[in-house]
Amino acid sequence: MHSSRPALLTDHYELTMISAALRDGTADRTCVFEVFTRRLPAGRRYGVVAGTTRLVELLQDLRFDETEVAFLRDTGVVDEATATWLSTYRFSGDIDGYAEGELYFPGSPILTVTGTFAECVLLETLTLSVLNHDSAIAAAAARMVTAARGRTLIEMGSRRAHEEAAVAAARASYLAGFGFTSNLAAGARYGIPTAGTAAHAFTLLHDDEPAAFASQVAAQGRSTTLLVDTYDIAQGIRNAIAVAGPELRAVRIDSGDLAVLAQHSRELLDSLGATETKIIVSGDLDEYAIAALAAEPVDMYGAGTAVVTGSGAPTAGLVYKLVEVEGRSVVKRSERKATVGGRKTAVRRHKPSGTATEEIIVSQGTPDPQPNDRPLQRPYVSAGKPVRLPTLTESREHLRQCLISIPWEGLKLSAGDPTLPVTVVGA
Amino acid sequence: MHSSRPALLTDHYELTMISAALRDGTADRTCVFEVFTRRLPAGRRYGVVAGTTRLVELLQDLRFDETEVAFLRDTGVVDEATATWLSTYRFSGDIDGYAEGELYFPGSPILTVTGTFAECVLLETLTLSVLNHDSAIAAAAARMVTAARGRTLIEMGSRRAHEEAAVAAARASYLAGFGFTSNLAAGARYGIPTAGTAAHAFTLLHDDEPAAFASQVAAQGRSTTLLVDTYDIAQGIRNAIAVAGPELRAVRIDSGDLAVLAQHSRELLDSLGATETKIIVSGDLDEYAIAALAAEPVDMYGAGTAVVTGSGAPTAGLVYKLVEVEGRSVVKRSERKATVGGRKTAVRRHKPSGTATEEIIVSQGTPDPQPNDRPLQRPYVSAGKPVRLPTLTESREHLRQCLISIPWEGLKLSAGDPTLPVTVVGA
Incomplete structure (x- = not known):
């Protein structure tokens, strides 16, 4: 290939x-x-x-x-x-x-x-x-794995690296203990598990957020991850659970103060009965930002730029x-x-x-x-x-x-x- | 290709x-x-x-x-x-x-x-x-071109970048005004002028430095660049001119305090009659190091790590x-x-x-x-x-x-x- x-x-x-x-x-x-x-x-x-x-x-x-x-x-x-x-x-x-x-x-x-x-x-x-x-x-990724304390990491930095370097970066991150990559060539070449659901563009494409979520759940089922921060995060979570039910596997937050947002999101999900719905956070995470989220109700981290550029x-x-x-x-x-x-x-x-x-x-x-x-x-x-x-x-x-x-x-x-x-x- | x-x-x-x-x-x-x-x-x-x-x-x-x-x-x-x-x-x-x-x-x-x-x-x-x-x-390279004030730059950072990113980096550096790259694939794919003569290993391979220089001049002629800092720079320059004569095109210095060494090397070359022999310096040069050498008798800069990694x-x-x-x-x-x-x-x-x-x-x-x-x-x-x-x-x-x-x-x-x-x- x-x-x-x-x-x-x-x-x-x-x-x-x-x-x-x-x-x-x-x-x-x-x-x-x-x-x-x-x-x-x-x-x-x-x-x-x-x-x-x-x-x-x-x-x-x-x-x-x-x-x-x-x-x-x-x-x-x-x-x-x-x-x-x-x-x-x-x-x-x-x-x-x-x-x-x-x-x-x-x-x-x-x-x-x-x-x-x-x-x-x-x-x-x-x-x-x-x-x-x-x-x-691999060295940068290993530090992120340590910082994540057993929580799963997804490598999603392909867009911030040369297109072939991105594939090698996915491989090195997986070697270092990341659980998934967004990079499909890394999946095809090395058998690394790939992951990904939707970007903000998918929500913006649709007439409103519930329509986008309904489409995604129809295509991918409730085991998908809904990206809830395109407009208002609290409303996004309500829309997500209204569409997918409390069996929704995960929500993703990609912007803002992730510590505060993770706490609020956990409380809101629990109040909606979605106590098993996971919270995935992403957005300029490096090993220090990951470590700083250790006490927050985060289930999975998406790391991009920092990992593919060796975090400095x-x-x-x-x-x-x-x-x-x-x-x-x-x-x-x-x-x-x-x-x-x-x-x-x-x-x-x-x-x-x-x-x-x-x-x-x-x-x-x-x-x-x-x-x-x-x-x-x-x-x-x-x-x-x-x-x-x-x-x-x-x-x-x-x-x-x-x-x-x-x-x-x-x-x-x-x-x-x-x-x-x-x-x-x-x- | x-x-x-x-x-x-x-x-x-x-x-x-x-x-x-x-x-x-x-x-x-x-x-x-x-x-x-x-x-x-x-x-x-x-x-x-x-x-x-x-x-x-x-x-x-x-x-x-x-x-x-x-x-x-x-x-x-x-x-x-x-x-x-x-x-x-x-x-x-x-x-x-x-x-x-x-x-x-x-x-x-x-x-x-x-x-x-x-x-x-x-x-x-x-x-x-x-x-x-x-x-x-390209942005990092453009700053180096500005810092070089008209002196020629050679991109030689392939070894510090993913093997395919290196080719793209050579292209971007040339676009930004570098004169040459060491990367042969960039030469073949994009027609960028390539350059390179010898590493320290070539000198170490031989029984002594004059033997290495004689071999290189025999193969490449006097228009080559001799790397003079494997052992002692002053002796290296004397050996270079003894072997190649004052028609030698250039010497390269790849370590040490480049400002001081460039001055001493220029004086020594001139004293040996090699007034037209150029001085090429390399070794962890970024735009700031290049700018700091503006007043020194340097003719060409080799940039590696800093340019292929975007200089920060x-x-x-x-x-x-x-x-x-x-x-x-x-x-x-x-x-x-x-x-x-x-x-x-x-x-x-x-x-x-x-x-x-x-x-x-x-x-x-x-x-x-x-x-x-x-x-x-x-x-x-x-x-x-x-x-x-x-x-x-x-x-x-x-x-x-x-x-x-x-x-x-x-x-x-x-x-x-x-x-x-x-x-x-x-x-």
Whole structure:
């Protein structure tokens, strides 16, 4: 259903580097690239890995057809030899990394790509595009899930994001624990439950609000949600119950002071005998607004702009760095204080109770084993072949368990340091 | 080359509304929907329309194939009658709007969609996804172009955005006046000039920096750009000129205090006789960082994260609202103070000197003509058929002229009110 070709979704310089490396013979050197972040977005206590499975699926289609090769050759991006190399390109290396839904912290090696320089450097831009976007959304969404305290969240932000980013945002939000998305492509591609009933336009289209409600109930039954704030909310609720009866599943309020309106609406619904009718609120909700509604009689939250834009952190700041060449650790000098070269192996250390205490990362070696260590890396691609990957539902459950395992401070919405200390042991 | 199908890139509720409206007979009512914003992002003085041509191209492919219809029917999103309606869906209405590259302000009717309720409401989500994303990027990019004061900008943020959003961001940045993008798909799809030479990984791959530079110059010639900050910048510049000679086109610095480094680099290059070698700087540049480098000997800026994430405003806040049903002006009551229903006609008023003074918007009528008025709306789609649209180059020039026409305060980067007052005259 989604057939965009990924070959050219990359930066010009990846291909000029390949051209030069093919010419000088370094293209075949065995390299290790790692994806990590130097810092979390300001005040964030954890990151959430998301997008890796989506990336691996895109990489299966990463081949250059004749048109693409011709474009690159004709515009002088690559020379003839590189054009020939591209026309038979298949990634034949290994990709290992943190599971989707895993937490990460500054320095966590969330993806490790091993192969020749040329085949690995070609993946840089696409890898970062997918992981930076999806992980940013997942982290914001996870905070909203925490703020919602078990109440259901619906992702409805498609209109505030690029049309394809919207689909990926729906996936990342669901991974983070949202219950539904409004995005139909996300339903079709990933099997995510979709939801939606009507907008204000539907009410305005009709001669009056009762006519609109009657039409909606006729089409969707009483298990629908009626949007009651087009004109006057109290009258809207009376109209809704008059039309649908107290068996109406839910009303939605999309504007105004949601705390006050939720209370008034609950009282009014109860007074009309609609004690089981749910209240859904939406309208510029972020994790803080959701948290502020915790004591109100709200049953479900619709989140839009904030979740699809990462709630202030629209990109995750992940980088893709060369850390090993032919077994030799390499590092850009200006980063030497902060960055350690070499392929890393990571474990998360836990108390016997199961609470995570720290992340241990060892360059060109393995951490000394401790009884409650959990290895954080798993294979994604082996010798060019994708291995069996967890389902989205499994990744969702993995994140839920990870969030239970961290110290409780990690779930606070307020700004703070990373929840777990990370120790990086150099080679 | 890009063949993603747009049919399901939409919200669930658009289709449930169509289902209900088809059932009750309101689906065929003639409606007018308008796209506008209630407010600009905090402190922004203007918005930039971008994405409309891209939207119209997507709409040409907005058809539901058998698989898509089956998904919607089998999951219960639509009933049989709606499934049948969708299987022959073609938009047959009109779309008019502001030109790409046009400035807009709160209330500006940047897109007007006319047709039956069902055919128009179906376009809501996709329309907003495209316009909200592309306009957000274009507005941020335009501020960077102003800050760069005629120096060339390269967009290199693909890795910090969803992989398809990155292509649209490259397009919007070019429309706003950037000179190049790193994104190859943007080059292939839109003919935007692409640029790129090498990353730090290329230097680290080689046994030493001179070997890397020699390889790059051998492959790309002296008209390349050498990245000189992998180890020590001064030594990097010496190595670059030693390898390429003073004819080297440019060096790039991607880290550190760019103001100081640019000065030192210029002095060093000049002392080596490389007086014509350009200096390109990059690394977390936004409009403020670019403005702060105005006095430094910088020749070109590379902007990444800030431009592709809208520099603090990743979405434009545009909404798609029903304003007319069968000629009757409609408006959601809670907005009555701020919003006027009815189809709007907009002109920009100017002094005889050409300086814009205000925007006049009349609901269900036309503004009294004045000598220096410029109509702001143009046809995009007429009776379902796209009309000839401006090229990206023409849109780029249009924005350049628009930015010249507004009062100079409008170009200030500091927070302020919208540059032009907007008068909306109700029906």
